[in-house]
Amino acid sequence: MIVGFTLNGSPQRCEVPAHWTLLRMLRDAAGRTDAKHGCGEGVCGACAVFVDGVAVNSCSVLAPQVEGAAVETVAGLGADGELHPLQTEMVARGGVQCGFCTPGMVISAVEAVRIGAAGSEEEIRHSLAGNLCRCTGYGKIVGAVAAYRDGEPE
Ligand code: FES
Ligand code: FES
Structure with missing residues (x-):
């Protein structure tokens, strides 16, 4: 299936299996490896990203759930090439x-x-x-x- 969302402000369309997590889609389909794969089961927080402004563990969200949403990884926090x-x-x-x-x-x-x-x-x-x-x-x-x-x- 194709999931459409914005990623750090840019429109994104990823073709992924419906059972993939948001974390896997970010890393393996969108190439955004700044969301880290730690425990993979919602315990360590390494995979946290913002979805519509709310911090979530992306390993605990299915990719299709972010259809139409604004997803922001840590790389999206800074501005004009500067760190946040x-x-x-x-x-x-x-x-x-x-x-x-x-x-x-x-x-x-x-x-x-x-x-x-x-x-x-x-x-x-x-x-x-x-x-x-x-x-x-x-x-x-x-x-x-x-x-x-x-x-x-x-
Ligand atoms: S990878 Fe540990 S909470 Fe997601
Ligand atoms: S796990 Fe190494 S800096 Fe936090």
């Missing part, structure tokens, strides 16, 4: 090590700040509870999110 301010903070404050969790982490954190669910360290940690990181110990990620929330560049 949270990405800049993540790099500057050591919130990125191997980087595998980073795309999903950034998607979840941007949403948390946008909806007002990152007002304290505890809230940030709670908002990012569905995004697993094996490298950083989370502290530097939390610091980067707080700095982005407060608009205090490193």
Whole structure:
């Protein structure tokens, strides 16, 4: 079947089997490998993307469900070739090590700040509870999110 949607602002039509997940369609049909395949079962958050502005685990969404939707991966967050301010903070404050969790982490954190669910360290940690990181110990990620929330560049 053909699924029509917008991907980081550009119209996209992907021919995929109906049972494919959004994650598989993004990676294997649209070539968008910035959505990461971690657990594949909705647990790790590495595959998070925005669908119509809401963060979802793309491994838990079927491709046909995004027909007509606006899908945004982490690569779509920056503008004019610049990183999104949270990405800049993540790099500057050591919130990125191997980087595998980073795309999903950034998607979840941007949403948390946008909806007002990152007002304290505890809230940030709670908002990012569905995004697993094996490298950083989370502290530097939390610091980067707080700095982005407060608009205090490193
Ligand atoms: S790969 Fe989707 S939640 Fe882990
Ligand atoms: S930086 Fe390696 S998993 Fe988070």
